[in-house]
Amino acid sequence: MAEKIQFELVSPAKLLVSSKVDMVVVPGAEGDFGALALHAPMITTVRPGVIDIHDGGKVSSSVFVAGGFAEVNxxxxxxxxxxxxxxxxxxxxxxxxxxxAAKEALDDAKSDRDKAHAGRLMLVAEAMAAAVA
Structure with a gap:
């Protein structure tokens, strides 16, 4: 039996997942990456998208994330x-x-900061739409 990796998914609201799994595929800033037991240590940003949790040779669950950070060891x-x-x-x-809401924020944005924030909202919205498609 292959080794498992401990996976924890935390949002500001709560701890969503804490379990040993075969693999986790994360939408990293530089592209999707899979983390298995004995993975090389790294820290990266997470872009909006879907985290696939693999267990028992299949995707056991999927979670949409709006972005964040991942630490792997x-x-x-x-x-x-x-x-x-x-x-x-x-x-x-x-x-x-x-x-x-993102389009309205983009239309109303006056400063570069507001435009950047609205653009980020649109990225999250588009990733969410792709997750349900």
């Missing part, structure tokens, strides 16, 4: 997410509402 992967929602709880209506 030989025994554990910890993702600190800005927001995390199980994919099964997402709806197309939620994603569309996010897109609408």
């Amino acid at each position: 030989e025994e554990r992967i910890t993702v600190l997410a800005e927001e995390a929602i199980p994919v099964g709880e997402l709806t197309a209506e939620m994603a569309e509402a996010r897109k609408k």
Whole structure:
């Protein structure tokens, strides 16, 4: 039996996942990466997208994250997410509402900072829409 890696997914609201799994695939800033037991240590940012949790030779669950940070070492992967929602709880209506709010924020943005924030909201909304598609 292959070694498992401890996976913890934490959002500001709560600890969503804390379990030993075969592998976790994370949407990293430089592209998706898989973390297994004995992975080389690293810290990276997480872009908006879906984390796939693999156990028993298949994807056992998927969680949408709005971004955050991931720390990986030989025994554990910890993702600190800005927001995390199980994919099964997402709806197309939620994603569309996010897109609408992001577009309004972009239209109303006056400063570069406001435009950057609105652009980030749009990235999250688009990633959420892709997760429910």
